[in-house]
Amino acid sequence: MSLIFDNSSHFRKDAIGGSWVIISIERNNRPLDWHVQLLKNKQAMCPFCPGNEQVTPNEIAAVRKKSTAPNTEGWQVRVIPNKFPALLTEGKADHVTDGIYETVGGIGAHEIIIETPDHNEELSQLSVAKLQVVLRMIAKRIMEIKQDSRLKYVLVFKNFGQAAGASLEHSHIQIIGTPILPKRIAEEIEGITSYYGKTGRCIFCEIISKELSLTERLILSNKNYVVFEPFASRFAFETWIMPIEHRQCFENITRAESLALAKIFKETLSRINVAVKKPSYNLVIHTSPISEHEETLFHWHIEIMPKLGNMAGFEWGSGFHINPISPENAAKLLCEVRC
């Protein structure tokens, strides 16, 4: 078996640090043009707008008016495969080693959830009821993707604004299922497991309890959820949302919980938009890995990362993030703003 897969996406392992990288050739098969391609990301015709359903791959799921057919207008939330997937659904996750170098086949799932038919409506502008429908669709898609036994993890993320890497304006969320446990999740599990081994308690539950009592980094809380700036905040105005009770999997969210989450999620995004003048941001949902063993320890959470500066040489070379505002000052500003 050859080590290099010439014409398809695959994972490669860094022989020194051990990190995995995705060489994503399908996303760009014209290497000479790609510099230009990455810079122009406005389209005259939006493939996510109603009426353009035929431009996208066939829909996987949708919340739509009863009388309407798939891939036609009349939807409220629409799920489609990514037309330029980072990972492909067909193939095997073959692990090939050639001395110091290792590759794994680039299989996985890559879906897009179009949050609204309205091109100009952002996630923070959706009504609580509509946001709840989006959250429930995310949960449903994670459940479905988890059934693929080749996969180890399902990551939900959103890129809002050009500085955050969004390539299309129309508001959408992405889901990628991967055959390798992501490094960030592996690091969280290591921390969770180590703390549990020492204390018998969940590190996330400890953090929540501390933040609720200290209040200096607290933004919002309701019966089910808490919103705060993390103690070692990597980005200015980085904000985390967590269930107060120990919940392993985002996808197991109940109808009542999804309503409470929609309310606090909308208010969080609105406060960030006012305090920082509508920044570009990345958002990720960290849910439990698919493996059953780890399900008992994980505590799901949402990380919102406004993108106000670039990662530069020091950050890349060292791994230290530099944050120009303390999370206590950021929390103060987010609490004070009027929405």
Place this chain on the structure above:
Amino acid sequence: MSLIFDNSSHFRKDAIGGSWVIISIERNNRPLDWHVQLLKNKQAMCPFCPGNEQVTPNEIAAVRKKSTAPNTEGWQVRVIPNKFPALLTEGKADHVTDGIYETVGGIGAHEIIIETPDHNEELSQLSVAKLQVVLRMIAKRIMEIKQDSRLKYVLVFKNFGQAAGASLEHSHIQIIGTPILPKRIAEEIEGITSYYGKTGRCIFCEIISKELSLTERLILSNKNYVVFEPFASRFAFETWIMPIEHRQCFENITRAESLALAKIFKETLSRINVAVKKPSYNLVIHTSPISEHEETLFHWHIEIMPKLGNMAGFEWGSGFHINPISPENAAKLLCEVRC
């Protein structure tokens, strides 16, 4: 001792993943303005140009005409403290723990090497002789900063272009000394140590030997140095430069070696500039940590990371980089260009 240092930079440890973050309050003491500040980074008057020496803090070192005084014109390379340092030279690296949260005082060194008096000259445009002088100055400054017993590491880096986080146009290199071993270096040392334990050999020496024989990712080589695209390349056109023989510390470079490095370094930057149309890039030098124990195993190297796309939600949430071009194709393009 209080956990939070209100008015000065400090390190904070992420209680879950274990990474350290720098809360760098000195760099920006006007939190309400910082959004605007980060966006406007052109200055009418360049503080790095000859004639403006009084605008910067006093110079630490310089290569200048014999008859000229410090902090006046007549220099070829000039080293100054960063006016807005991420870390401060005075203070103690006190480690304070409060249950799950930890901080360390934000002490360290933060210097700037102005590579040329000419505002419009880029690093790749310097003559080989001038580039050699810059490389020798870098080595000299690392040597000096290493004398501070509070420090664990000295990182050299360069941000070129706005997309790479450069805040001033005039070409310069930065050096930061840190009291905590950076995560990226710790990961490299873990890989080096693990491979050495299994085989008795240096993983970098193995990679070099493999790349020189395979040639599909090889760009350039001379008697002392090799330039190639790494197998698990994180960024399009990511390029590494390494000494072929096992050398632990960049700062121990000989005069002859620095000439050979200047030649191959200039050609590498020129090839990237032609192949990718002068991209923004970050560059880091990874040299051995200050601790003597690790000096025997480390193999120094330069990483050049062109910045053609943004890190987006998937990368932040997972830790997987997505690279749209294979290192083999990138190497082919870099070998083919005419400079």
